[in-house]
Amino acid sequence: MTVPIVMDIEASGFGAGSYPIEVGFSRRHGEGWCTLIRPEEDWEHWDESAAQVHKIPRETLVERGRPVANVAVTLNLILAGHTVYTDGWAHDYVWLARLFDAADLQPGFRLADFREIISPKQEELWHQTKRQVEIDLNVGRHRASNDARILQLTWLRTYDACRLLH
Template structure:
């Protein structure tokens, strides 16, 4: 069970493909941390999964057309990936007692890939589970709890979201950023304003909330980055 009112952990999984028999190759997560001074720091991490011999023995389980999307080759995974049992231990240690939300939710693709991971590692199960609500639903719940209508505020924030990149941690970061921004907006005299006023104000978000106060990813090198590189080359 998660601790009452504790921030959730948002996860994202990159896989060998989107088909039956595909397997996880990268797991990333982002946890909002509310600091004493009111800032929201995002603890962002990821781990590459070293494919088992059993997974690689069947060529149909690896979709080569997905490589340009997620940016990972089998050679990179074999060189830099962690053994399956190590990945399971890391997830169990990190996620124990937390609400863990995925963009596909309980019973979706991410749940299937986690089951594939734990079964191949020979684990009986995991000591945590995915939330029934998808990541977007968990974010929407946070906005509503703070008196903000997610149907109005989330679309208005969309242009300011961190880029979607198919690097697992960066994609998990997008939901954690929204969750943290709800906390910040609720302290910025926006609650109770008419919808039209809110939308107009959020068109110039930096004028409402200086970027230095936006949720910031912790400055450590524990997750794979793609967004900054791709944004520069776009």
């Protein structure tokens, strides 16, 4: 098994009308990529409790976010033909679809649920390992690429631990 590419998407909230505000991923060798997404004109939903988690004001997205078409094209260029995993598939799939729909493009990669590649043995070790990865990385900012890297390293450490047990 090769190290999976892992993606995380931050959003304006979890309810109907929410949209992606940041996307990030960690590639197979740990190279990260992350960008803010400028909201489309009709993307008005904003959940203050979600904003408290990601600490990104909507004004920052409007001023510094990249246009959806730019983000979608960049994702397709970097991730073309790959399967990319996420731990929040139900939400991330919807937000990624919203991004690509707004850009009038199709993803050139497959977004898959992390559970497809996590064994029951890995699952047993997951939460404890993830806490240790978070301590080891000592990431100060809640960012999509940081979250993706934490998930990727958690997968790798649990995978290696399970191999050693056999």
